[in-house]
Amino acid sequence: MPLRAFLLALFVTFIWGVNFVVIKLSVDGAPPLLVAALRFTLAALPAVFFVRRPAVPLKLLVGYGLTVGVVQFGLLYVAVHLGLSAGLASLLMQMQAFLTALLSAWLLKERLLPNQIAGMGLAFVGMALIGASGSHQGGVLSFGLVLLAALGWAFSNLQVRQAGGADVIGLVVWSSLVSPLPLLLGSGLLSGWGPTLHALTHGSLGFWGGVAFMGYFNTVLGFGLWSRLIQQYGAARVAPLSLMVPVFGLLSSALYFHETFPALKVAAALLVFAGLLLHVFGGRWLGNQYEFRLNSSERTAKPDQRE
Template identity: 65%
Template sequence: MPPAALPPRSLLLALLITFLWGVNFVVIKWSVAGASPLLVAALRFAVAAFPAVLFVPRPRVSAPILWGYGLAVGVVQFGLLYLAVQLGMSAGVASLLMQTQAFFTALLAARFLGERVTPPQMLGMTLAFGGMALIGLTAGGDVTLAGLPLTLVAALGWAVSNLLVRASGGANVFGLVIWSSLIAPLPLTLLAGLTSGWEAVADTLTTSGPAFWAAVLFMGLGNTVLGFGVWSGLIQQHGAARVAPLSLLVPVFGMLASAAFYHESFPPLKLLGAGLVLGGLVLHVRGSRLRPVRSSAD
């Protein structure tokens, strides 16, 4: 039996969060245009951590899980995503390819947790990776050969963080997001200084205008604190089966926002690739409901 529909208020909240997460890719592209992408990512997590850590209880997880989650999300997922966007990946395609974390999560869970990947999920993965190959053929312009693999590795970092959440034993995910945000700023800032130069870092911190800092606040407070706070609450109230599939709307909003703000074009080959990736994601999500999610570690 399919999950019951969400109440109107909860559905509107979920749609608002997916909209914010989709538009966020446009904000990322704008914010890294004149600044080190790694520094921008560091500022995002610094804003997400303070002052929220003063009010959100520390999650009951081990130090390796907390640090692993912070590095996987902060340095690998967002650090590489911001770098990929600066290297030419369009906001729309980046928002779509980041959703391949669902496939990486399933494959990692099969390898390390003994979970079974169903035939519909395998078909979904095949369709999606075929779509990514088509997108890769459009490289140049708003899809770059350097940005494409970086985006996929960023999605892999997201998948690793999903497994760490699974290993946390039911810890409060919102608390994990907030407290792990303390970990990312230092290594990201160090990497920014080493790659872009400390003068560029200092220049960004001292001369950036209100629009730049508004973008940082939007990414840190709007997307991380508000976004994950509301999303976690919806999942806690209604269950993941009713809420999580709505995240498939993130790349839809991301591509629409990119087309509106950056006039991103979708020629036939690129549009076909995006359709295959999105279709594969839908098939993967539906296929995951055809068997209980169990593992040898349960």
């Protein structure tokens, strides 16, 4: 990958990492589901008038919009609103990598590799330590909500696979039309219509700037550049760089909010990150000899393949 492309990919992961700080600032004093609704409204408009609708069934388009907008980001915004730190949220959301592998093994009958299983083991130990420490703000509820948000992300990854070779940018933009209405209704029911309308009519310039950053930069620009890089250089080279998202998320949270981490939480975070590294790169480092099917004791030796 050329240096320019690498720096561009790094720039996207920086945007996605810093976005967790923007989320934290945006939901501070504002209904979280309203913020999510506004984000996807801006992600859809005016781009929907310039981006062609993707060649996918309407059911898939609507399902993707609900999975990403309502489940993934709706629950994430609520978790952060309840007190979960921006840095920890950026790390916990990366559980989607393991959940995607598990769902693929369960629903698509794909095989799990030994490095993926080992990586999951390390990450789940780290997750258990974070949950047991009780030192994170927001309590058990915010912790559980962000894991459900990661599960929604994992399901959306499977939906992208079902979309085949459809334009990813078109999928993101057009599916963003689906999310705002259920999120707005959820905001009225969860936070009340008074606070929801007040935030709409009395939002500060900083509030609307944060929403614009999430809608245009994080969603449209971020996904647009990332998809273009994958198309040009392949997912195998580009996708692993997403591991930089929690790095930027933790650093930006520590710098802006002066967030500190107890020793136990630092150790737990390192275990989760080590699990991610093993999950993504372990096959190259260790060489996988076997593949495992979920819910089956069968293991199949892989043929010797050299690149």
